[in-house]
Amino acid sequence: MSDWRTPEAGRLIAAADEVVGYDLYLDLVAGLVPAAKRTTFPLGQETERCAYALEQAGKGRRVALISSGDAGIYAMAALVEELVADGQVSDAASRVPVTVAPGISALQAAAARVGAPLGHDFCTISLSDLLTPWSAIESRVRAAAEGDFVIAFYNPVSRRRRTQLADARAILLQHRPADTPVMLASSLGRPEENVRYRRLDALQVDEVDMLTVVLVGSSNSRLAQLGEGPRMFTPRGYARKIDGDLA
């Protein structure tokens, strides 16, 4: 939502000759970008979208390539760097100076809504096995379970992928309590925003869609019923002992 857009991102978009992105994401900045400056690509054409943006910039145009959340987290920035590093774009495009503007990622937006579940060590794991073998994802989930990290799952399910989240839940239940708090968040920052809490053993795949952020607590995470409703947080321990190291 615009309340989370940094001044840097707004300035870069406003200064662009052309704004490139997935059509749903360009709708989010519609007020900032005249229709004549927009070039949209459908979902699935990520490589084409990034290559196009680089080639247009190689012609001397100022191009803003839009991601939702943080462009550097499961988004287009890594693909842009890869296309340039691998020589998959023209010489002119490969010499384009690239600025990555950080933003508020979905896990941060979700966390802020419920308290502070990311207050101590956490990790993010994409459950999409379209580009990563499931065995590699599974071993990453196992490592995160053994390391007792708070976990943010990205791409938890899709229309075709229905088993991964349940498999991940089964692995986690071997390492942390059945009542570990889990938060499900969708449409953050929009009117239809929806936040729910579940126990880890009661997490159901069918109540998660591809745009839901799933945040699983560590064994230290707590769900407190306060006056204003449930709040989830992961203490760092300050309240028990003062940390003189870093604020």
Add this chain to the structure above:
Amino acid sequence: MSDWRTPEAGRLIAAADEVVGYDLYLDLVAGLVPAAKRTTFPLGQETERCAYALEQAGKGRRVALISSGDAGIYAMAALVEELVADGQVSDAASRVPVTVAPGISALQAAAARVGAPLGHDFCTISLSDLLTPWSAIESRVRAAAEGDFVIAFYNPVSRRRRTQLADARAILLQHRPADTPVMLASSLGRPEENVRYRRLDALQVDEVDMLTVVLVGSSNSRLAQLGEGPRMFTPRGYARKIDGDLA
């Protein structure tokens, strides 16, 4: 830096009757806050700082409690929730509605400066053993190494803690290549900003201070020498195969 401050955070600070924080962080928002509205606490008094902010809010004042980066990531939001949940503040203070405003955390700022090292699964680990036993941190580092996560180390060293980062490096070297790229970043967004790259086996504790962000690549992370200088990124695989799941 102000170019990364969200409109939400700026609005909440401007609307506050009182702005509470560690003095160094309040200097960052000095232009927004008249001196008469500021209440500063020294480093180390985190509990006192949060309790004071809650008690002042309990008296009906609008209070902004400032963290650098994201208030929900290794910062004050979790301590505020914990003090309320544990009944460590007055009844009035415990009924205060709390809004957590997300922000750009140091790992995102660092990542954006160098390319997209957080382009695939990553984790954050605090190496401070003041509140967490070293054995727990060590097992978390081992899990992150086994899971092949990109790792952002927070609190990598302090004046007294000189061994943890070297121990973490030794664990990581058992699981990933000696030439795994590591990025060191300090003073991000400020004139004295300093970014360096090292191979994992050449990472030296003495070139890291307590305000340095240390980002260690996964086995898939790459450091490319491009026209504009080195760029570090972790591919998700888009350039090899199209992901139709999520942009």
